[in-house]
Amino acid sequence: MGVDEPTDATLRQLVGLVDYDAAADPFPVLGWDAVVWIVGNATLFAHYLESAFGMRLVAYSGPETGNRDHKSFVMRSGGACFVVTGAVDPDSPLVAHHDRHGDGVADIALQVPDVDKCVDRARAQGATILVEPHDSTDDFGTVRSAAIATYGDTRHTLVDRSRYAGPYLPGFVARTSGYQPRADAPPRLFQAIDHVVGNVELGRMDEWVEFYRRVMGFTNLAEFVGDDIATEYSALMSKVVANGNHRVKFPLNEPALGRKRSQIDEYLEFYRGPGVQHIALATGDILATVDALRREGVEFLATPAAYYDDPELRARIGRVRVPIEDLRSRGILVDRDEDGYLLQIFCRPLTDRPTVFFELIERHGSLGFGKGNFKALFQAIEREQDARGNL
Ligand SMILES: [Fe+2]
Numbered sequence: 001m002g003v004d005e006p007t008d009a010t011l012r013q014l015v016g017l018v019d020y021d022a023a024a025d026p027f028p029v030l031g032w033d034a035v036v037w038i039v040g041n042a043t044l045f046a047h048y049l050e051s052a053f054g055m056r057l058v059a060y061s062g063p064e065t066g067n068r069d070h071k072s073f074v075m076r077s078g079g080a081c082f083v084v085t086g087a088v089d090p091d092s093p094l095v096a097h098h099d100r101h102g103d104g105v106a107d108i109a110l111q112v113p114d115v116d117k118c119v120d121r122a123r124a125q126g127a128t129i130l131v132e133p134h135d136s137t138d139d140f141g142t143v144r145s146a147a148i149a150t151y152g153d154t155r156h157t158l159v160d161r162s163r164y165a166g167p168y169l170p171g172f173v174a175r176t177s178g179y180q181p182r183a184d185a186p187p188r189l190f191q192a193i194d195h196v197v198g199n200v201e202l203g204r205m206d207e208w209v210e211f212y213r214r215v216m217g218f219t220n221l222a223e224f225v226g227d228d229i230a231t232e233y234s235a236l237m238s239k240v241v242a243n244g245n246h247r248v249k250f251p252l253n254e255p256a257l258g259r260k261r262s263q264i265d266e267y268l269e270f271y272r273g274p275g276v277q278h279i280a281l282a283t284g285d286i287l288a289t290v291d292a293l294r295r296e297g298v299e300f301l302a303t304p305a306a307y308y309d310d311p312e313l314r315a316r317i318g319r320v321r322v323p324i325e326d327l328r329s330r331g332i333l334v335d336r337d338e339d340g341y342l343l344q345i346f347c348r349p350l351t352d353r354p355t356v357f358f359e360l361i362e363r364h365g366s367l368g369f370g371k372g373n374f375k376a377l378f379q380a381i382e383r384e385q386d387a388r389g390n391l
Contacts, residue, residue: 140166340365
């Protein structure tokens with residue numbers, strides 16, 4: 001989908017793509033299709049993704065195209081695709097979703113080569129099939145798709161677009177906007193989705209890890225427990241599952257018992273249940289990306305001042321591609337493991353509720369998720385949680 005999709009060589013560096021044998025996979029997944037949001041005002045949210053995050057409007061569905069229920073804006077940046085949807089009809093079922101959850105991610109759609117094979121597997125393993133496999137056709141060809149349920153009210157639409165050449169899906173028309181990026185803006189601020197994190201209820205993380213293993217043939221990538229990501233006040237448990245080629249990575253968090261309320265508990269309360277906590281966006285130049293985002297007023301979690309001075313942390317960081325001062329001035333975090341290092345930074349929540357947010361990540365060999373940063377990061381999150389009166 002789209003000419004901007006990074007090459008496999010680029011994806012190896014950006015998101016840790018690996019080779020694998022799809023023929024032996026009972027539920028082969030090629031990669032991300034789209035992250036579908038339900039929001040209170042898609043018109044404005046789409047504009048924000050365009051003006052602040054450098055995404056480009058490529059397709060649209062709404063009353064003008066015969067869809068009287070809602071507006072959907074299809075936004076792209078490199079290989080990443082977000083679809084932002086908001087109700088037009090006050091009786092739309094989207095209204096109830098938004099009333100309950102606020103702005104958030106309703107669907108993590110995945111590209112698969114064989115929708116029916118995946119749904120057969122999912123059914124045999126006891127998954128909930130929300131939409132049976134079916135064809136949708138227009139002048140650009142045919143898309144076959146289905147949908148299965150995952151945590152909370154979140155779903156995975158499974159999409160085979162191998163016989164389709166349209167801008168997104170049947171029912172959408174190609175659309176660009178009149179937005180003019182600044183003359184010196186980078187061509188794009190991120191190239192791909194790296195991972196999408198789900199928050200689930202206390203005690204249910206292993207259930208969802210097992211769901212991705214049993215139903216979708218995902219494998220465990222890494223495990224963070226206990227002290228790794230505990231602070232004095234709150235803690236969480238996290239495990240990561242990935243599809244065969246590691247293009248799709250799902251860290252799954254559950255709250256752990258701390259002295260005070262976990263940030264995951266805060267999310268679960270305000271999202272009214274499990275859902276997508278953050279989306280990590282892969283960039284080849286996180287410094288330029290952060291500078292561009294800050295200029296548009298995007299806010300990031302403050303990094304504790306001590307972070308860059310801590311001798312233990314400093315020693316572990318070792319040599320990275322830029323001076324530490326360039327990271328410190330932007331609040332960019334560094335983590336290192338046996339495979340290399342990564343640079344990352346977390347945005348403050350995107351929405352009015354303290355729920356979903358973005359991460360920016362630049363990988364240099366490391367296939368981790370910033371485990372070494374979790375403690376420093378959570379202390380920063382907790383300061384903000386405290387300021388909201390929710391700690
Ligand atoms: Fe992350």
